[in-house]
Amino acid sequence: MISSESALILTIAILNFTIGGFWYMLFGQKWALAWGLSQEQLNKKDPQPYLVALIGSIWTVYGMFLLIKHVRPQGMGELLGLAIGTWLFIVVGIGAKHYAFAKRSLTAFLIDYLLDLVSLIVISILLYLYH
Numbered sequence: 508m509i510s511s512e513s514a515l516i517l518t519i520a521i522l523n524f525t526i527g528g529f530w531y532m533l534f535g536q537k538w539a540l541a542w543g544l545s546q547e548q549l550n551k552k553d554p555q556p557y558l559v560a561l562i563g564s565i566w567t568v569y570g571m572f573l574l575i576k577h578v579r580p581q582g583m584g585e586l587l588g589l590a591i592g593t594w595l596f597i598v599v600g601i602g603a604k605h606y607a608f609a610k611r612s613l614t615a616f617l618i619d620y621l622l623d624l625v626s627l628i629v630i631s632i633l634l635y636l637y638h
Contacts, residue, residue, distance in 0.1 A: 512638070516572055519633050520565040523626050527560060530622045541615035564626075571630045572638070580635070590631035594624045 509517075531538060539549060574593065580586040599620055606616045 512572070515634070515637055516568050517565065519630055520561070520568040522633070523564040523568060523630055524561050526626060526629065527564070527622060530618075530625070534618045537614065538618045541612045541618065567626065568630050568634070571627065572634055575631065575634050575638070583632075583635075586631050586635050587628065590627045591624070594620075594627045598623050598627070 539546070571590075571593075574589065575586070578589060580589050602620060603616070
């Protein structure tokens with residue numbers, strides 16, 4: 508039997524995965540252009556990127572669940588500070604070097620990492636409200 512915490516994590520992970528899908532529906536062409544990818548290079552029938560994205564969503568939600576559980580933010584302000592701080596100081600801090608060395612544009616970076624910001628905020632709020 509699946510625990511209520513596991514069900515919550517899985518549900519929020521699926522929602523996060525779905526948000527990513529909508530994000531790239533909106534910004535996919537700009538993203539591909541920023542990465543220098545043609546539509547022929549993007550095999551939308553290949554399940555591997557989607558599976559990795561889903562696993563990444565589960566991993567991210569579980570990580571935020573643990574962070575919130577141990578930090579125990581007192582109110583929405585502290586929660587948003589935790590989510591935005593995690594994004595700015597950890598996610599962006601680690602990711603920026605990859606874009607710099609790969610010589611990718613600021614547009615590519617912003618499309619990818621603003622999604623992560625939105626995701627961390629949504630994940631954090633849902634975990635906070637429903638846990």
